[in-house]
Ligand code: AHM
């Protein structure tokens with residue numbers, strides 16, 4: 395019998411080493427409990443009729459699935475009970491969820507079940523989150539945190555029992571759910587420098603509607619590597635963390651059906667792109683948006699704002715970055731020649 399190191403023990407050591415409070419552990423415990431419940435509902439969803447849709451449309455104009463609602467309810471319950479969160483933002487709720495403004499210590503941004511097109515098939519989805527911290531040294535102004543201000547971010551790939559957690563300046567770590575429902579066996583995730591197993595991951599059906607320079611760059615580069623696409627960010631990013639390469643969801647422009655254009659990108663900044671960008675950074679990688687700016691540095695103006703995302707090995711992103719910056723420059727209105 396081999397007994398494994400648990401995630402709680404790993405976190406305790408981490409907090410002690412960095413002389414940090416135990417409050418973070420209470421919040422993490424709430425997230426683990428929520429993830430385990432979501433896993434259970436998802437795994438049994440086909441038999442209990444929970445993998446279908448509802449008649450509702452969310453703030454983003456998308457159909458709400460039953461599992462979206464169930465997963466949100468579970469996370470909100472545990473997070474509220476923990477007493478650790480001041481405000482939360484969920485993909486499923488239009489407004490900021492006000493929790494413990496007086497005693498809470500953290501801000502939580504989460505997507506309880508991301509990758510909705512996989513739900514009816516019971517295929518992998520993700521519970522993604524980012525955590526910001528109260529201003530401890532002065533008046534709290536409740537501002538929405540940029541990705542660089544997150545102290546941690548993670549993703550549960552549901553229903554696989556795999557969890558990845560990145561801690562500010564302390565790396566990106568992977569854990570597995572064991573037979574007693576403990577997350578165990580910390581393993582450091584680092585994007586491999588060697589390109590042997592690198593993969594590209596994007597919705598190739600959109601390729602014709604990416605910006606022209608992005609298309610050209612992909613035509614020159616993507617065929618050097620394997621192509622994999624699950625359609626759920628957590629699953630696609632999970633592969634990327636092990637194999638290296640790039641995941642991209644660029645802006646979609648000039649689509650013949652204008653409703654399908656997404657000039658601002660598809661993914662949500664606070665609870666999809668930023669958690670992934672944060673994990674990538676802690677694993678040695680990088681993420682930029684359609685302007686070539688680091689995703690983590692973007693100042694949020696809306697809790698549900700969208701962004702384009704290019705994330706992966708630093709060398710690949712740095713190669714693409716000047717192309718994106720140049721595209722952004724060309725989009726600026728040119729000063730009239732006098
Ligand atoms: P969702 O929040 O509606 O589930 O959308 C987010 C998902 C990501 O998980 C995934 O990377 C992307 O959308 C897939 O989009 P597409 O189906 O357009 O390829």
Ligand code: MG
Pocket residue numbers: 485505507508509666
């Ligand atoms: Mg989502």
